[in-house]
Amino acid sequence: xxxxxxxxxxxxxxxxxxxxxxxxxxxxxxxxxxxxxxxxxxxxxxxxxxxxxxxxxxxxxxxxxxxxxxxxxxxxxxxxxxxxxxxxxxxxxxxxxxxxxxxxxxxxxxxxxxxxxxxxxxxxxxxxxxxxxxxxxxxxxxxxxxxxxxxxxxxxxxxxxxxxxxxxxxxxxxxxxxxxxxxxxxxxxxxxxxxxxxxxxxxxxxxxxxxxxxxxxxxxxxxxxxxxxxxxxxxxxxxxxxxxxxxxxxxxxxxxxxxxxxxxxxxxxxxxxxxxxxxxxxxxxxxxxx
Numbered sequence: 008x009x010x011x012x013x014x015x016x017x018x019x020x021x022x023x024x025x026x027x028x029x030x031x032x033x034x035x036x037x038x039x040x041x042x043x044x045x046x047x048x049x050x051x052x053x054x055x056x057x058x059x060x061x062x063x064x065x066x067x068x069x070x071x072x073x074x075x076x077x078x079x080x081x082x083x084x085x086x087x088x089x090x091x092x093x094x095x096x097x098x099x100x101x102x103x104x105x106x107x108x109x110x111x112x113x114x115x116x117x118x119x120x121x122x123x124x125x126x127x128x129x130x131x132x133x134x135x136x137x138x139x140x141x142x143x144x145x146x147x148x149x150x151x152x153x154x155x156x157x158x159x160x161x162x163x164x165x166x167x168x169x170x171x172x173x174x175x176x177x178x179x180x181x182x183x184x185x186x187x188x189x190x191x192x193x194x195x196x197x198x199x200x201x202x203x204x205x206x207x208x209x210x211x212x213x214x215x216x217x218x219x220x221x222x223x224x225x226x227x228x229x230x231x232x233x234x235x236x237x238x239x240x241x242x243x244x245x246x247x248x249x250x251x252x253x254x255x256x257x258x259x260x261x262x263x264x265x266x267x268x269x270x271x272x273x274x275x276x277x278x279x280x281x282x283x284x285x286x287x288x289x290x291x292x293x294x295x296x297x
Contacts, residue, residue, distance in 0.1 A: 012125060013087025013124060013125055013127075013128050014088035014090060014124050024117060026114050026115075027114060027118050030105050031105060031106075031116065032104040032106040033073060033074035033103075034074075034103050035072050035073075035101075036070040036071040036072075036102075037066040037099060037100050038070050039096055039097060040068070042097065043097050047062075054102055063100055066100045067272065069261060070088060070135070071088075072135070074182055074215035075213050077215050080178070082129075082133060086130070086177065087125070087128065088132070088133045088267075089133075101119060101120070103118060104251055131175075131265035131266055133263060133264065133267060134264055134266075134268060135261050135262065135263055136261070136262050136264065136273055137260070138158065138160040138192070139158035139236075140156050140234070140258040140276075141276040142255075143276070144278075145249025145257070145277065147240050147248075148240065148246055149243045149244055149245050149246055149247070151239070153237050153239065154238045155236070155238075156236045156256075156258045158233070158259070159234075159275040160232035160275075162230065164270075164273045165226065166228045168268055169268060170268065171228065173228065173230075174265060175226075175265050176220060176225075176264045178220060179192060179204055179205035179218060179260055179261065180215065180217040180261045181215070181234075181260050183236050183258055184254075184255060184257055186238040187237070187256070188210055189207065189209075189236070189237040190206070190235070190236050192205040192234045193232070193233045193234075194231075194233075195232075196227065196230050196231075202224060205220075217263070232262070232273065234258060236258035259274070
């Protein structure tokens with residue numbers, strides 16, 4: 008697209024065909040900055056496997072996010088997500104996750120996102136940043152009624168990512184899977200609690216929605232964003248690991264903000280010596296193989 012435009016809203020509902028309802032888990036539209044390769048247009052791949060071309064692994068800048076139960080999301084009147092301008096993605100990939108525990112056969116899915124855009128540019132260019140706990144190291148032990156996982160966007164990360172005047176957070180989306188019960192995203196400046204950036208005390212996997220904040224919040228360089236996820240694993244006899252599948256778990260949130268910067272992720276990982284006790288192993292054990 009050679010014309011600089013602003014994305015106004017993303018809508019998903021009417022795009023899901025009846026046979027795909029209950030199977031489509033979530034969809035993320037990622038921006039890519041590599042040179043355009045026309046041979047990739049319209050071709051599907053299994054995400055994060057060897058079948059995926061190397062240049063697509065760098066497509067990690069979220070443009071639009073939808074999950075089960077979500078409805079339309081509209082940007083505020085003064086904000087839009089820029090497409091087609093200098094520094095904007097050169098192309099995009101649509102990542103769709105499916106949940107098919109009943110192994111239903113014969114489903115041909117063509118779900119997607121319906122996007123509205125305008126050539127009447129708004130005052131600010133928006134960005135999205137994914138925060139929380141890295142999926143690869145997340146562990147929820149079994150038989151726990153309220154197990155807490157904490158993901159942190161640390162001060163040194165935001166220090167490098169945000170401009171001296173800070174950015175304005177205006178919306179958020181919280182995301183966990185079937186064990187998630189409560190999610191809370193908190194904002195700190197040093198040891199001072201600034202306020203909540205998002206909260207859901209009755210989290211429902213089947214109703215996930217991007218929500219506008221009641222008031223915009225300024226996030227300064229050096230601030231810390233903490234995401235706490237509470238899980239009920241009393242139905243699970245074995246540990247639940249982090250992963251993209253519905254039976255696995257996640258603890259992530261997306262913050263919508265302006266003006267846009269280059270940051271796409273700001274997350275923390277669980278170190279191995281902290282993970283082993285959750286699995287019933289001595290933290291000092293060596294040579295452990297799964």
